[in-house]
Amino acid sequence: MRRYGPAVLLLLVGAAVLRISLFSDLYLRYVQSGLRPYLIASGVLLGLLALVRAGMEARAAREGAVSADGHAHPDENEDAHGHGHSHPVGPRLAWLLTLPAAALLLFPPPALGSYSAAREDAQRAAQGVGTFPALPAGNLVDLSVAAFTSRAIYDSGHSLKGRTVRLTGFVTHGDDGTWYVTRLLVSCCAADATTSKVQVRGTDAPETDTWVTVTGTWHPKGRLGSSAAWPPLLDATTVRQVAEPSDPYEKR
Template identity: 30%
Template structure:
């Protein structure tokens, strides 16, 4: 029963596009195929078990009434929990709280070599991850001087300068959400908490400038941005 519920949940998530909230899109076909195989094996196993459970006279094996009731109650509880968790409760993406518990702009950014290759590409197509990688392996202030990117993500506060700086953040998923890593572009806007909260989704447009806070690890960040509140996109993760 649990296998069938799991299969139904997997198929429903795949059909609604929500399976990508748990795994990388490239693994969706494989996961659906494995779920269907698991369902077929479970059904076959159930049929064989029913046949084996009958005695030679065609009567089911006897079981103490109390044991049978406890087994039925336990099975019902497990099945109910599975239905609630997999089929009824809506799936939700990782939040700002999860981002705060993981290293921002660490393993989620591109490698130095990949970042260098970005310099040959059109910055109009860059994602939050691309800009975060460029800021991490900075090619120099001259590169950022005439760039005015538009990026979308959720807000996370800069732990070292929360009053003046926040990050436009996204999660990068390589395999599944267990390995998801946050990346973000630092934005300087004094008193931003008066208008926004951590976790709010926004679209920010602005140029780059030197950070006046000499103690910050962000030498360059987005300054004087135009910020528009937005809703969470259908595909909140970057891949």
């Protein structure tokens, strides 16, 4: 059975990749949607390699069992006394891959949340103050947390002034009783995630990591483009708990 170990390992890893990319949207917890075809191709390729490896091992076992004259010969791993000595194929450390593969297959890790957001400092590199495009007309504007943050901190035209906006994100808490609607932004995958958050005022704080949709108006603070303007404030009128979206990250 040990001779089929590498094939089993390849099949397990391939199945785990297909589990999150082909048969569900779980891959969105780790990478952007544009990488899905590459994940599917990788999973299929790993599965095919597993079948090829298993076929090669089965063929070698059949050819090694009987010689050309039809007499059975001892397996090459057995000594003169008939005792088998198993020699592992490939490095033993490769078997450690079964642990993350099995975890990904059976218990996919959740998306990054409040712990990841808390690790990032509140310092922001100056992006330059300037004007932003006008917001869509209407009584209520849906914005990403990142878009609201950029406009609140850097928009010299104050496009948020007097507008009712709606933001969706997960809840994080500050040390002084404040709470925030928060999203993580990714460029490629979860490894490069950065935090965007808005402090919510006027309502009680939901539990940490709860996903909510907050409706309210911008409350100006600090000088534009300065650290005093971070994080921006939102005077909330309603806070509604929602389900975590299939794609929990905002894109840069």
